[in-house]
Amino acid sequence: MSSKIILTTGSNRGIGFSIVQALSLRSPQNTYILACRSPTSGQEAVKELQNLGVKANLDVIELDIINDETIINAAKYVESKYGRLDVLVNNAGIAQRPKSDSLHDIRENFATTFNANVSSILATITTFLPLLRKSQSPRVINVSSGRASITRSATGKLPPTAVVSYGVSKSALNALTVELQRAEDVNEGGKVEYFTINPGHCKTAFNGFKGAKDPLDGAEVVVQLVVSERGMWKKGAFWEFEEGGMREVPW
Template sequence: MKKALITGANKSIGFETARQLLQQGYHVYLGSRNEENGQEAVEKLNAEGLTEVEAVQLDVSDPESVKAARAQIGQKTDVLDALFNNAGINGGIPQTATGASIDTFKTVYDTNVFGVVSVTQAFLDLLQKSDAPRIVNVSSGMGSLTLHTDPNWKYYHNKGAIYHTSKAALNMYTIILAYELRDTPVKVNAVDPGFTATDFNHHRGTGTVAEAAARLIKYATIGADGPTGKFFSEENNSETGEIPW
């Protein structure tokens, strides 16, 4: 049975990703910053007959929490087949380049960038023991420098100095991580789940969590000939899915 860890999985896209993976026969470690919320999420899945799931207290912005989660999961398995770096925060609005506070920058980057680095480094050894390890960094089309400089892009006027730049930084980390692991079975990609209706955006999104989760899982289940070091957003490219950095 394949095993996956999903950060920020007690609700929204992360929770739906857990549900769909369980339906596909995975064992899921459901990461949640709040232990109680994580356990409630597990109970909801259990009520649906999905039992191969365990809650793991995991605050990606807290190094000690990451270390503890690694120890906990390491006691249960020697191998991890997929890592979904899904946990993220937006930092609120407005986010102007001239007025956004440094403290808010730091808070968002602690989760969206440094948290991804911390979790990836902590669990990489378990991933490398898999025959087909996959890392999905949950990004956003808002992190594309190329699209943000195109006045014809439908989201061109949606500028956010904090959240958008955090995803751009995550994208570069994805490129470098994939490069370093290019001669190994590990495949790493940045995936935009799309403008999804969740509490993250006050349910203003146009897509569903089911659609979003399926997009993430698609790149966690690619074969040996699949891509690595790429940026995918089916919302922005319905043909191939790949979009420019």
């Protein structure tokens, strides 16, 4: 069994924590890097994971996705310690309403949300790409949302959103995933496989713990994309794990 180096942003709590928990219990031979903006909360998460029976190698690095210096330093650390990265899970993300209906607050809200949920994902991928290219089977998994599905919104399968900038930013993250995959396929022969995923509505602080799904169930789509053989799931596509199986989410 080959051992992978897997880095997950925002993994000190919520779905990111569950992704590390689910994957490390399933594949203990891998190394899991918890990339957190607070290293202290990352270390606390490591203790919690060990109390949950995780035996895999767990490492913590500081990485604030909106801070370029921490992204660059994190990549330097991974390079010097591991020499490559096999899987990058871009999980950290935000959802915020504008403070008011003023044009200033609307602009500020969209800028903040797009910076965290789109530009920062591209900055993180760009910085780690040289390390991903050193992997035999590099994968990038972007944690999007069902809210990103314009089809589900337009056909009324989703109720109108209360946080417009969030859904729009996640649709943009999906578009980014498609563009990165196309560029990869044309320029690098498709070495890096990109995926975007919907974890489903999970019980986390994100929604005041009102989600219907256990975040461990929300993590399953990522687990499937990581543990499966290369080429098993269509790359550059939008995936979710529902009703006991993987299925594509309509754009």
